[in-house]
Amino acid sequence: MAFFLETLLGGLMSGMLYSLVALGFVLIFKASGVFNFAQGAMVLFAALAMARFSEWIPGWMGMENLFVANLLAFTVAVAIMFVVAWLIERLALRYLVNQEGATLLMATLGIAYVLDGIGQTIFGSDIYKIDVGMPKEPVMMLESVFDGGILINKEDFIAALIAALLVISLSIFFQKTATGRALRAVADDHQAAQSIGIPLDRIWVIVWCVAGITALVAGIIWGSKLGVQFSLSTIALRALPVVILGGLTSVPGAIIGGLIIGVGEKLSEVYLGPYVGGGIEIWFAYMLALVFLLFRPQGLFGEKIIDRV
Amino acid sequence: MFYRENGQFKTSYKADQQAFAIPQDRWAIVAIVAFAFIGVPLLVDEYMFRAILVPFLILSLAALGVNILVGYCGQITLGAGASMAVGAYAAYNFMVRIDGMPALAAILLGGLMAALAGIVFGAPSLRVRGLYLAVATLAAQFFWDWAFLRIKWFTNDSSSGSVSVPDINLLGWTINSPTDKYLFCLGVLVVFSVMAKNLLRGNMGRQWMAIRDMDVAATVIGIRPMYAKLTAFAVSSFYLGVAGALWGFVNLGSWEPAAFSIDRSLQLLFMVIIGGMGAISGSFFGAAFIVILPIFLNQMLPLIGGLFGLEVSIALVSHVEFIIFGSLIVFFLIVEPHGIARLWSTGREKLRLWPFPH
Amino acid sequence: MSGRKFGEVILDLKNISLSFGGVKALQDISFNVLEHEVRAIIGPNGAGKSSMLNVINGVYRPQQGDIILRGEHHANMDSYGAAKAGLARTFQNIALCKGMSVLDNIMTGRNLKMKANMLQQAIWFGAAQREELEHRAKVEEIIDFLEIQHIRKTPVGRLPYGLQKRVDLARALAMEPQILLLDEPMAGMNVEEKQDMCRFILDVNDQFGTTVVLIEHDMGVVMDISDRVVVLDYGKKIGDGTPDEVRANPDVISAYLGASH
Ligand SMILES: Nc1ncnc2c1ncn2[C@@H]1O[C@H](COP(=O)(O)OP(=O)(O)OP(=O)(O)O)[C@@H](O)[C@H]1O
Ligand SMILES: [Mg+2]
Numbered sequence: 001m002a003f004f005l006e007t008l009l010g011g012l013m014s015g016m017l018y019s020l021v022a023l024g025f026v027l028i029f030k031a032s033g034v035f036n037f038a039q040g041a042m043v044l045f046a047a048l049a050m051a052r053f054s055e056w057i058p059g060w061m062g063m064e065n066l067f068v069a070n071l072l073a074f075t076v077a078v079a080i081m082f083v084v085a086w087l088i089e090r091l092a093l094r095y096l097v098n099q100e101g102a103t104l105l106m107a108t109l110g111i112a113y114v115l116d117g118i119g120q121t122i123f124g125s126d127i128y129k130i131d132v133g134m135p136k137e138p139v140m141m142l143e144s145v146f147d148g149g150i151l152i153n154k155e156d157f158i159a160a161l162i163a164a165l166l167v168i169s170l171s172i173f174f175q176k177t178a179t180g181r182a183l184r185a186v187a188d189d190h191q192a193a194q195s196i197g198i199p200l201d202r203i204w205v206i207v208w209c210v211a212g213i214t215a216l217v218a219g220i221i222w223g224s225k226l227g228v229q230f231s232l233s234t235i236a237l238r239a240l241p242v243v244i245l246g247g248l249t250s251v252p253g254a255i256i257g258g259l260i261i262g263v264g265e266k267l268s269e270v271y272l273g274p275y276v277g278g279g280i281e282i283w284f285a286y287m288l289a290l291v292f293l294l295f296r297p298q299g300l301f302g303e304k305i306i307d308r309v
Numbered sequence: 310m311f312y313r314e315n316g317q318f319k320t321s322y323k324a325d326q327q328a329f330a331i332p333q334d335r336w337a338i339v340a341i342v343a344f345a346f347i348g349v350p351l352l353v354d355e356y357m358f359r360a361i362l363v364p365f366l367i368l369s370l371a372a373l374g375v376n377i378l379v380g381y382c383g384q385i386t387l388g389a390g391a392s393m394a395v396g397a398y399a400a401y402n403f404m405v406r407i408d409g410m411p412a413l414a415a416i417l418l419g420g421l422m423a424a425l426a427g428i429v430f431g432a433p434s435l436r437v438r439g440l441y442l443a444v445a446t447l448a449a450q451f452f453w454d455w456a457f458l459r460i461k462w463f464t465n466d467s468s469s470g471s472v473s474v475p476d477i478n479l480l481g482w483t484i485n486s487p488t489d490k491y492l493f494c495l496g497v498l499v500v501f502s503v504m505a506k507n508l509l510r511g512n513m514g515r516q517w518m519a520i521r522d523m524d525v526a527a528t529v530i531g532i533r534p535m536y537a538k539l540t541a542f543a544v545s546s547f548y549l550g551v552a553g554a555l556w557g558f559v560n561l562g563s564w565e566p567a568a569f570s571i572d573r574s575l576q577l578l579f580m581v582i583i584g585g586m587g588a589i590s591g592s593f594f595g596a597a598f599i600v601i602l603p604i605f606l607n608q609m610l611p612l613i614g615g616l617f618g619l620e621v622s623i624a625l626v627s628h629v630e631f632i633i634f635g636s637l638i639v640f641f642l643i644v645e646p647h648g649i650a651r652l653w654s655t656g657r658e659k660l661r662l663w664p665f666p667h
Numbered sequence: 668m669s670g671r672k673f674g675e676v677i678l679d680l681k682n683i684s685l686s687f688g689g690v691k692a693l694q695d696i697s698f699n700v701l702e703h704e705v706r707a708i709i710g711p712n713g714a715g716k717s718s719m720l721n722v723i724n725g726v727y728r729p730q731q732g733d734i735i736l737r738g739e740h741h742a743n744m745d746s747y748g749a750a751k752a753g754l755a756r757t758f759q760n761i762a763l764c765k766g767m768s769v770l771d772n773i774m775t776g777r778n779l780k781m782k783a784n785m786l787q788q789a790i791w792f793g794a795a796q797r798e799e800l801e802h803r804a805k806v807e808e809i810i811d812f813l814e815i816q817h818i819r820k821t822p823v824g825r826l827p828y829g830l831q832k833r834v835d836l837a838r839a840l841a842m843e844p845q846i847l848l849l850d851e852p853m854a855g856m857n858v859e860e861k862q863d864m865c866r867f868i869l870d871v872n873d874q875f876g877t878t879v880v881l882i883e884h885d886m887g888v889v890m891d892i893s894d895r896v897v898v899l900d901y902g903k904k905i906g907d908g909t910p911d912e913v914r915a916n917p918d919v920i921s922a923y924l925g926a927s928h
Contacts, residue, residue: 101438102383103642106638118632322800508789512788512798513788522762529756530750530778530838
C-alpha cells in the first residue's frame, strides 16, 4: 500500500509538470487555433538561456551570489522569451492565420527546428546545469499512518508546488484581468473579438509570451533535475497526450489530463513494465490518449462539434 | 520546336487520358529514366552512389508514400518512420526465419506488414482529424520504437540489438557494389512511381483527393471515408515499408531502431512539404533537397567561415541545417504550400508561353 | 407544367426533429416528395432548409422521425447508403476539389459505379483503363448537356462561382440519381446564369425523369419551376402546397414580411 501511494504521488507530481507544459499548448491553441509543436523547443530554448546566463553573469559582474545571478538570469531569460514570442508572431504566425490545423502544426514543427538550431548555436549544445537551490534529499512522510512512512522526493514536491502556483496564477490572470478577458473573447470567436476592437496580433504576442514563461518555468524545473540538454525539447512530445486527454481548449482539462497521464505512466511502468521489458511509459501515455480519442474525440472537456455541410 | 500543346489535338479519350498528356513531357520523362539507368552509372563515382544517389532513391520512395497520405489524402502522419521500421524488421524476419526466402519477396512482404500496421494505426483517422490524428500516428511511432528495441524476438535475439542482412541476391545478381545498389533501387522506384501515378490518376486517387478537399461532403457522393482513408494509409505504409526494408537491406546493411526514429518521420514530412504536397515529383524534389543540403552545408560552411577567419565546427553545421530546414518549412507553408514542385511547374508554364506571353 | 404526370410518393418524411445543443433546427417536420416532381423548400435564412436536405441524405441524424424512401424505412439514413440508394446532391457552399480539373471532379461522381480493384488500378492497363474510358464517355455526355466543354480541363478553383455551381450539378448528375437534392443552386448568379440553371434543372427533370428537391431564395424562380413548395420558418413547417397556394398563405406572407424579404 505504501509503495502504491509512493508511486501514485510520484505520478501526481510529474503529472503536475506535464500540466504546466500542456497549459502552454492550451493557451496558444485557445487564442489562435495553433497547436504549438514548438512548445518543447521553447522549453529547451528558455532553459538554455537560463542555464547559460546564470553561468555567464557572475563572470561578467564579478560576483558570487547564486541567488542574484539566478534572478538576473531569470529576468534575461524572460526578456528573451518575449523577444522570441514577438518574432514568432511577426515572422510566421500572422501569415498563417485561418490556415488548417494540420498546416499550422507543420509550421510550428518548422519553428521548433529553427529554435533548436538557434538556441544551440548561441548557447551551445552540451549538458548544462541549472542550480536554483532545489533540495535534493528525499523526505519521509506519513510515518504515523504507514509502517515506515512513504518516501517523497522533496525536489519533485517543490516542483509540483511551483507548477501548481503558476497554473493557479495564470487561471486568475485569465479570469480577472482585462487582458485575460480579451484573450477569452478571442478564444471564443476571432472575428467577433476583432470587430469589437481587440487587436488580434497583440493578443497573440501576449499568449506566446505567457507560453514562453510556462516554458521557462518548466525548463528550469526539469533542467535543475536532469540537466539542460537537447532531450528537453522532447518534453513537448511527452505532454502531447495530456492535451489530447484534456481537450485542447480546456485549462482544467490540461491540469487533470496531466495528472492522469503522470499517474498512468508511473503505475504502468511499475506494475506493467516488468512483464513487457520496461520503458513503456512513453507509448503508454499515447495509447491511453489514443484509446480515449476513439471514444471521445473531443477530449474530456472539449465540446462536441457536428460538421457543417 | 516550341514547348506547348497548341496544335496537338487529341483524337480519342484514350490519348487524352495518358499519364502525361503532352508528348514533350512524356519524352522528357522517358529520357530522364533512360539517362538514370544508362548515363549515370557511366558518369558517377562510388562516393556519389553511396552518399547521395542511393539514399536519394530510397528516401524518394518513402516520401512518395508520405505524399500519398499527406498530400493526396490530406491525413497527417508523424509516424512514417515507424512504417519504415515495420517494413525493415518484418523483411528481416522473413529473411532469417524462412529458409530460401528471396530477398525481393522479403522486402515486398515487409511492405505488406507495414501496410497492415498502417491500417491498424490509421484507424483512428476515421474518428479524428488534424492534430488529433497526428497524435495517433505518434503513438504508432513510439510504440514501434519501443517494440523493436525491447522485444527481442523482432531482432532475432541479437545481443547488441542491431540486425544485419547479407547482400541481396536477385535471380543470380548479387547486389553489393554501389552501382548495383543504385540500379536496384532505381528499378524499384521507377516501378513504384508508375504504380503511384496510375492509382492517383484513376478512381482511387480521385477518392483520396475528395476526402482531402471535401471531407464530410465526400460521403454524399458515395465515397466511403473508411475505405478511402484506410486504403491511403495502407498504400502509403506499403511504400514506406518497402522503403524501410530497402534502407535497411541496401543502404545500411545492418541497423538499429534509431534508424527509423521520430526524426526520420519528421524528415519525411519535411521532404513532402518542401518538395510539394500533392505532386509526385514533389517527393523527388524533397528527397533530393534533404539529402543534398547537409552535404552542401558541410562543404560550404567551413569554406565561408574560412573567408572570415572563423572555425566552423560540425555541431554548428548541424545547427545551421536545423535553422535552414525550419525556416524553409515555414517559408513554403506561407508562400508556396505546393512546394518546389509548384515552383517548377510555374516555371514550365512560363516556358510554354515563351516567347509570346499571352 | 400542369400536364405532367407525377408518380407515387418516392420520399416521405415523417415528424422529423433535429437539434444542435439548444438550437432546434427542425421541429416535427413532415412532407412528401412525389416521383418526377420538382419540390422546392423555401424559408428565411436559418430556417433549417439545408439541415432538412442533410437529414434526407443522412449527413445529419435527426433525433426523431422517419424517412421512407420508396417504401423502405430509414430511421438512420447514412450518407453513403443514401448515395447508393440514388440520392445525389449539390451544396450551398460548393464542395468541389479545388485543385482537380472539372473533368476529374465530375468523374468522382462515378465512383460508386467503378469496380476495378486497387491492384488493377495500379497496373492501369486492362480493366482500369477500360473502365476509365467507359465512364469518361458518360461524363462527356453530361459535360455536353451542361455546356461546359470549354472548361473541362480547367482546375475548378480558377472558375467563376456560377460555373463552379454548374460543375457541382454535373458531378451530382454523374451519379445518375433518381432524386436530386439541390441546395441553392442559383445563389449568387446573374439573371442569365439563373435562366441557364433553370433550364438545366427542368431538362434533367424532363429528360431523365429525375425527381428534384431544391432550396431556393429567388421566389420568381421557385414559382416558375417548382410543382410544390414547402415553407420552413425557424425550424417549423408553415406552409405546403402548389406555388399559388403557398403564395396566398397568410403565415407564409407574414414570415417573409417579418424577415423583411
Ligand atoms: N452542424 C451544425 N452545428 C450546429 N448548428 C447547426 C449546424 N447546422 C445547422 N445549424 C443551425 O441550424 C439552424 C438551421 O440552419 P440551416 O443551415 O439548416 O439553415 P438554412 O435554412 O439552410 O439557412 P440559409 O438560408 O442561411 O442557408 C441554424 O440556426 C444553424 O446555425
Ligand atoms: Mg442553407
